[in-house]
Amino acid sequence: MAAEIRLENVRKTFGKVVAVKDLNLVVNPGEFLVLLGPSGCGKTTTLRCIAGLERVDQGRVYIGGRDVTELPPAKRGIAMVFQSYAVFPHMTVAQNIAFGLRMRHTPKEEIRKAVREVAELLQIDELLNRYPSQLSGGQRQRVAVARALVMRPEVLLMDEPLSNLDALLRLQMRAELKKLHREVGTTTVYVTHDQIEALSLGDRIAVMREGEIVQLDTPSEVYDKPANVFVGGFIGTPPMNFIRAEVGASDGGVYLAVGDFTVEVREEWRERLAEMVGQTVILGIRAENIEVRPTPEEGTLAAKVVVSEPLGAQQLLTVQVGSDILKVATSPDLPVRPGQTIGLVLTKEKIRLFDEATGEAIRFQ
Amino acid sequence: MSYPWILRRTLLYMAVTAFALWVLVPIFFIGISAFTPRNEIYRWPKPILPSRFSLDTMRFFLNSYGVLRSLSNSVWVALLTLAFTLAVGAPAGYAVARFHFRGREGFRLGILITRMFPTALLAVPLAVTFIKWGLYDTLIGVALIHTAMALPFAVIITTGIFMGVPKDLEEAAMTLGCSRFGAFVRVALPLALPGLAAAAMFTFVISWNEVFAATILTVNNRTLPAHILTTIQASPLYFRFAGGFFMILPALFFMFLIRRYLFHMWGGATAER
Incomplete structure (x- = not known):
């Protein structure tokens, strides 16, 4: 019972603010799609447009091939989990979960059975007679998920469902939501501003900014091959490092110059880069793709350590190269002191180049 | 506990005590006198507590000519006012709380402005209009005027x-199969009910206590305050005490019931109880 969701040129404005800008998106049946972006990027509005809680100004919304643009939420075959959980305070847990089925006039016996099943699935069957005020935040959130799942919706929408939980609980619920999705198989659209949540949960991630989707791809592609500087800087802790580099050429071929230091480039890129000799580009590389040598040697980029942060599994160095600040992840055993000069080796295969003016990734075939 | 702290506390308590006495002493004397035997009321110096408790005065008051009838009139007018006010005021309050429409702030202010016109100024034109419309000297007519008076408060309260009922809850109900109206009835209304009950009682008391319009717009169908006002000059002292006490009762009862909500109402009530 998983349906496809299709948005065609959906536009939603609030006064003069364009919250969603002519958005096109197809969510495949059974897929877990994450809408990720900073606050105010239009991700929640997009979700609410799918739910029918906002009327779109333009464009069409299809669920399971059916045009639902003009239908109220009740007739769209969706269920939603709200950020605030929105559990009804004047009803018991059981009544909360049964609410939607009662609206559908499902026979009483069937409702009781369905409520019990879903409560067991979410491990809240002990709480059925309690009122929400007697529950913890984590328990309320389970009630909200149960209330949505019991409807057996074609589409499940979740609006930052974990953001009100404490860190440990969030980690636990994250894994549980993933397991739940695998068992239930409902098409799910999940809104979050937390990139870790997005990377761990999504089959695909749609990164949004200013009402537009900047990149729609699998988590590993989004992480490894960000479509532009914004995505690279938004995803990953620490975010991707960006250094200005100049494309240069010598007898040996094309290279990138960072100050006096030259970075070799991949074979496949040479042809395209040869056309760009003399131009400045932005070189992007992730913290874990930089190797550290205790002393600057031949063929390494000299950098001065500013701060060293031991983070348990790794050590995060903040280093200075010329005027650029970089984050480098190394083994926690590496002895470095602030003020020390070290050598960096950039992993050639992991380098990504961006246009200096637009910030868009430079495409190589 | 420094010296200035004690001083401030003392001043505060003195002010509170003075204010409480200012309100309570008259109520106390009216209440006591209403249950004092008739002959003791005129005694001087007046004892703080009567020598014996007596229902005599109250019985006399309730049996006097026109009292029971005007009491029934008052109750009817108050109930009609209540019905009209809630029927118009609650949806208006809901609209102001939920929807961002053009002129919303203006509406919120404007509704208070209607209370700026003194009833005395409106009395004659109102009476003339009511005579034309056949509403003069009818309970519905009085109830309509009382509704106009209570409505601003009802809307604000x-x-x-409704602002205290999170919008999410209604939206959740809508995603679970309710229409917009269904979500209001099944979720917002039950959560707002205690507060609405307080607003209802407030409206009831406004109508119950209103005397000026009721006096001007009726001749035969007086409400209780109007009746008392017009007969009080010619009545013995104990009649006045009994009438006064009787008029206070609903207000006292109301205050006890809603004191819990009074604190919430203006700051926006919390939904989770």
């Missing part, structure tokens, strides 16, 4: 109540 219900706005606060």
Whole structure:
């Protein structure tokens, strides 16, 4: 019972603010799609447009091939989990979960059975007679998920469902939501501003900014091959490092110059880069793709350590190269002191180049 | 506990005590006198507590000519006012709380402005209009005027109540199969009910206590305050005490019931109880 969701040129404005800008998106049946972006990027509005809680100004919304643009939420075959959980305070847990089925006039016996099943699935069957005020935040959130799942919706929408939980609980619920999705198989659209949540949960991630989707791809592609500087800087802790580099050429071929230091480039890129000799580009590389040598040697980029942060599994160095600040992840055993000069080796295969003016990734075939 | 702290506390308590006495002493004497035997009322110096408790005065008051009839009139007018006010005021309050329409702030202010016109100024034109419309000297007519008086408060109070009910809850109900109206009835209304009850009682008391319009717009169908006002000059002292006490009762009862909500109402009530 998983349906496809299709948005065609959906536009939603609030006064003069364009919250969603002519958005096109197809969510495949059974897929877990994450809408990720900073606050105010239009991700929640997009979700609410799918739910029918906002009327779109333009464009069409299809669920399971059916045009639902003009239908109220009740007739769209969706269920939603709200950020605030929105559990009804004047009803018991059981009544909360049964609410939607009662609206559908499902026979009483069937409702009781369905409520019990879903409560067991979410491990809240002990709480059925309690009122929400007697529950913890984590328990309320389970009630909200149960209330949505019991409807057996074609589409499940979740609006930052974990953001009100404490860190440990969030980690636990994250894994549980993933397991739940695998068992239930409902098409799910999940809104979050937390990139870790997005990377761990999504089959695909749609990164949004200013009402537009900047990149729609699998988590590993989004992480490894960000479509532009914004995505690279938004995803990953620490975010991707960006250094200005100049494309240069010598007898040996094309290279990138960072100050006096030259970075070799991949074979496949040479042809395209040869056309760009003399131009400045932005070189992007992730913290874990930089190797550290205790002393600057031949063929390494000299950098001065500013701060060293031991983070348990790794050590995060903040280093200075010329005027650029970089984050480098190394083994926690590496002895470095602030003020020390070290050598960096950039992993050639992991380098990504961006246009200096637009910030868009430079495409190589 | 420094010296200035004690001084401030003392001043505060003195002020509170003075204010409480200012309100309570008259109520106390009216209440006591209403249950004092008739012959003791005129005694001087007056004892703080009567020598014996007596229902004599109250019985006399309730049996006097026109009292029971005007009492029934008052109750009917108050109930009609209540019905009209909630029927118009609660949806208005809901609209102000939920929807961002053009002129919303203006509406919120404007509704208070209607209370700026003194009833005395409106009395004659109102009476003339009511005579034309056949509403003069009818209970519905009085109830309509009382509704006009109570409505601003009702709108403001219900706005606060509905603002306290999170919008998410109604939206959740809508995603679970309710229409917009269904979500209001099944979720917002039950949550707002205690507050609405307080608003209802407030409205009831406004109508119950209103005397000026009721006196001007009726001749035969007086409400209780109007009846008392017009007969009080010619009545013995104990009649006045009994009438006064009788008029206070609903207000006291109301205050006890809603004191819990009074604190919430203006700051926006919390939904989770």
